[in-house]
Amino acid sequence: MKKMNMKKAAAATASAILATTMLSACGSEPSAAKDGAGKTNEAPESISIITEFNTPEAPGTDNPVLKEFEKRTNTKLNIMWTSPNSYNDKINLVLASGEMPDLVKVLDFNSSLMRQMIQQGAFWDLTPFLKDYPHLMEYPKSVWEKTKIDGKSYIIPSVRPLHGGPGLPIIRKDWLDKLNLKVPETLDDMYNVMKAFAEQDPDGNGKKDTIPLVPRNDLGWVEGVLNHSNGKWKAQDGKLIDTTFEPGTREALLWLNKIYKEGFMPADYAIMKETQSEDLAKTGNAGIYPNTIEAIWRVQAELIKTNPEANFLPLSYLSSPAGKYAPSTPGFSGVYLIPKSVPEAKMKKILSLMDYGASEEGFLLACYGLPDIHYTTDKDGFKIATEQAFKDSVSQSSFGKIFERFDKYLWAYRTGMPKELFERNKKIVDERETASVDDPSVGLISETWLKAGPDYTKKMNDLKTKVIMGQEPIEAWDSYVAKLKADATYMKVIDEMNRAYQAVKK
Incomplete structure (x- = not known):
């Protein structure tokens, strides 16, 4: 694939999808304004951003928090809020189109398309x-x-806590x-609980x-518990094991x-x-629902309107003969990139915007909003959300998806959560830290996997689903594993990952 020459079909499809989205992001530059003394001020910088949101509604263009960010940073922000449903597919189309916003969020750090485009010079080296x-x-x-690639920083990590993320059930x-x-x-306890939930009318x-378990497309925690691993790879005897x-x-x-x-x-x-999955959990019929510690409040807040006793408890860990298991995160959830088509001066303005968002002041504005409008503060400093905060979709799952500061307990709090629940969640975060299992493969790259990985991953996941649903016997999995062990390309991936792992260790 030649530099910046993506497949025409993908580009055409992406252009069609983006046509309406980009209209709001490509307005004319605002003219310079004058202050009260008659001096000419620098015109606000127009910056377009694509990111995801996990609030019930995306913030509107007249959102007061958005306007305050623009005021404080002298920008005009055109944010393309995108549903988490099929976000990766949408971003692949955006990347392939070549017509990208000024700031692009990619959730999959190992995206082969993103990596290829970085190699082709499509994004700024921010180092x-x-x-x-x-x-x-x-x-x-x-x-x-x-998050460095080839020793350079092409991305701004969407920073998140190390503990309290997805990967364990909430019950x-x-x-x-x-x-x-x-x-x-x-897991034996989990089975017995599910059986009781199914048969003993807990509601x-x-x-x-x-419904004992609503998976949220997340069943990897079962493998994690039994393998004592956080994802596809684990470190054992000084090397990576698939x-x-x-x-x-x-x-x-x-x-x-x-x-x-x-x-x-x-x-x-x-x-x-x-x-x-979340809507199903909100019906009140679900007993177990994997999610982040804070995100479950979206469900519980709905349930307590009609059932004040409803209480979702995030597990601190699950155990197997290998030990206690609580998966850590890599400290980020997705990455931001600035296309090289953005002029250098504007690139620096975008970095200034993100830097302000990473300050205590910017982070407070993003996650809590405006004082006395979106929150009040009790005598202990705990912030209590107002109804306006919900109306304006103020949350770490909206503006806090862009403007981020590292906070150990970010996943312990959610807009509207009572103080006692926040304090309980902080203890769970601390408990998970003591049972933490890391992913040793974060940041490691196999060039072979970048090219062949998506196909292997799809076949693997499809077969797992068929075995779980009884459409294929477990022997089909055994046969597939045997074929992988004899597959030179797949074994090359394991070799390349181990070389990368050893290089990092040195």
């Missing part, structure tokens, strides 16, 4: 400039190191209490209509097949969108 932006430099050094504590059940610590409506070949992966498929056959999760779980 020489970042030192001039002190608040961005306050991000953990480990996060900056993990209805009020249902456990009603059925006199303990908080589950093992008390006299019907067997509860967990595809681990007995725990096979065991996880058998366990999940049992759960599926028992009817403990939706029959169509594999095709449910993220928003559909």
Whole structure:
């Protein structure tokens, strides 16, 4: 693929999808304004951004927090808020079109298309400039190191806490209490809880209509518990092991097949969108729902309107013979890039904008909004959200997806959450830190995987789903694993990942 010459079909499709989106982002530059003394001020810099949001509604163009950011940073922000549903597909089309906004968020740090475009010079190398932006430099050094590509910083990490993220179930504590059940610590405990949720009418409506588990397209935690691994790779005896070949992966498929056959999760779980899973959880029929510690408040806040006792408890860990398991995050959730088509002066203005967002003042504005409008403060300094905060979609899941500061307990709090729940969640974050399992592969690259990985991943995930749903026997997985072990291309990936791992260790 030649430099900046993407496939014509992808470009044409992307152009069509972007046509309406970009209209709002490509307005004419505002003219210079004059202040009260008659002096000419610098015109606001127009900056277009594409990112995702996880609030019920995206902030509008007249949002007071947006306007305040523009005022404080002398910018005109044209934000293309995009649903998390199929976000990766949308971004791939945006990248392939060549007609990108000024600031682009990519959720998949290992996106082969993004990596190819970086190699082709499509994005700014920010390495020489970042030192001039002190608040961005306050991000953990480990996060900056993990997100370097070929030793350079092409991206701004969408910084997030190390603990409290996705990867463990969250369970209805009020249902456990009603059925006199303990908080589950093992997969056997989880099975017994699901069985009780299915058969013992925990919601008390006299019907067997509860859904023990709503997966949210996230069943990897079962493999994680059994393999004691955080993702596809784990470090063992000084090298990287591909967990595809681990007995725990096979065991996880058998366990999940049992759960599926028992009817403990939706029959169509594999095709449910993220928003559909959350909507199902909000009906009050779901007993277990994997998510971040703070995001579950979106569900609980709806349930307590009609059932004040509803209480989702994030698990601190799950255990197996290998030990306690609580997956850590790499410290970021997605990355931001600035296309090279953006002039250098504007690129620096974008960095200034992001630097302000990483300051205490900017972060406060992004996540909490304006004092006395979006929040009030109690005597202990705890911020209490007002109704206006919800109306204006003020949250770390909207503006806080762009303007970010490293905060250990960011995933412990959600707009509107009561103080006692925040304090409980902080303790869970601390407990997860003691059982933390890291992903040793973050930042490591196999060139072969960049090209062939998407195809392997799709086939692997499709087969896992078929085994879980009983459409294929477990022997089909055994056969597939045997073929992978004899596949020279796949084994080359393992070799390349280990070379990269050893290089980092040195």
